[in-house]
Amino acid sequence: MARDPLADPGPLIRRVYAYVAYRIGEGAEAEDVTSEAFERALRYRDSYDPGRGEPVAWLIGIARRCIEGARLRPEPVPTAEETADPLDVEGSTIERLTLAQAVDRLDERDRELIALRYGSDLSARQIAEVLELRTNAVEVALHRALARLRKLLEGEEAAQADPRLRERPSTL
Amino acid sequence: MRGFFRSRDEGLDLERELRAGRPQPRDEFVQMLEDRVRETPRRAARGGFRIAFVGAITACMLFALAAVGGLGQAASAVGDVAVTAQRIVNTQGPTIVKKSSAASQYGKPTKKKVKKKVQAKKKVKAKRQVRRAARPRFTG
Numbered sequence: 001m002a003r004d005p006l007a008d009p010g011p012l013i014r015r016v017y018a019y020v021a022y023r024i025g026e027g028a029e030a031e032d033v034t035s036e037a038f039e040r041a042l043r044y045r046d047s048y049d050p051g052r053g054e055p056v057a058w059l060i061g062i063a064r065r066c067i068e069g070a071r072l073r074p075e076p077v078p079t080a081e082e083t084a085d086p087l088d089v090e091g092s093t094i095e096r097l098t099l100a101q102a103v104d105r106l107d108e109r110d111r112e113l114i115a116l117r118y119g120s121d122l123s124a125r126q127i128a129e130v131l132e133l134r135t136n137a138v139e140v141a142l143h144r145a146l147a148r149l150r151k152l153l154e155g156e157e158a159a160q161a162d163p164r165l166r167e168r169p170s171t172l
Numbered sequence: 173m174r175g176f177f178r179s180r181d182e183g184l185d186l187e188r189e190l191r192a193g194r195p196q197p198r199d200e201f202v203q204m205l206e207d208r209v210r211e212t213p214r215r216a217a218r219g220g221f222r223i224a225f226v227g228a229i230t231a232c233m234l235f236a237l238a239a240v241g242g243l244g245q246a247a248s249a250v251g252d253v254a255v256t257a258q259r260i261v262n263t264q265g266p267t268i269v270k271k272s273s274a275a276s277q278y279g280k281p282t283k284k285k286v287k288k289k290v291q292a293k294k295k296v297k298a299k300r301q302v303r304r305a306a307r308p309r310f311t312g
Binding site: 013 | 186189190193194196197201202206208209210214239
């Protein structure tokens with residue numbers, strides 16, 4: 001009998017959820033999509049071929065199709081000021097939200113790459129297999145995505161430093 | 173500012189931040205899904221059992237059939253079918269029945285034409301002989 005891809009589900013659930021949450025945002029919808037991905041994985045458990053990649057890459061492929069199938073739109077991430085505790089404005093919550101906001105502002109392709117690399121913790125080679133690209137191309141695209149994210153965060157940082165910039169509309 | 177904002181001068185260690193800030197699912201959700209996965213049995217196991225069961229039944233039936241000579245009978249039946257098929261395939265044209273009730277009812281075909289042909293041949297032969305006789309003899 002072939003190796004069971006779901007033999008150790010705990011870490012796989014966390015990785016798939018992180019990927020989905022980076023793609024569509026944290027919360028109930030991410031949980032629904034993760035559940036759906038695992039339901040499909042259970043249904044097609046026997047079709048898993050170890051020769052074609054690791055179980056996590058197989059699951060991420062399923063999760064990608066679930067996201068595409070559901071046609072979920074990312075919910076607007078609440079701003080740091082809306083959700084943060086006023087007594088701990090500079091705490092880790094504001095950092096995470098700022099990072100999540102920045103990731104959310106990336107285009108779909110960049111967000112997908114970030115989600116695959118830092119959400120599901122896939123290697124560049126595994127990402128290349130999932131996206132059917134060359135490893136080289138994935139590395140370059142990932143580098144560019146990170147550069148864009150860094151730029152966004154630096155812009156955010158400047159806005160935090162200068163309150164007048166923060167009040168301006170974000171279309172600029 | 174701490175965290176991201178503190179690192180302005182140090183440069184953003186974005187990869188570390190992205191890994192550290194990775195969205196984490198609720199523990200209850202993970203536990204629930206984990207239980208669901210563990211409770212669902214693999215279908216391949218049941219499939220394997222079915223295949224083994226069917227194989228065992230087939231082997232038993234073959235053994236019983238062989239014990240009473242059923243296999244030899246089946247083999248000879250297959251051979252007969254092959255011979256019949258060969259006969260059908262290897263025919264050399266349609267079979268013509270010469271002696272039948274229809275032939276005896278309508279009589280034999282007329283032989284006039286045959287006679288005429290024979291007579292004509294005889295006439296030609298006779299003419300040749302006449303010509304040869306009329307010619308002077310070959311003396312070399």
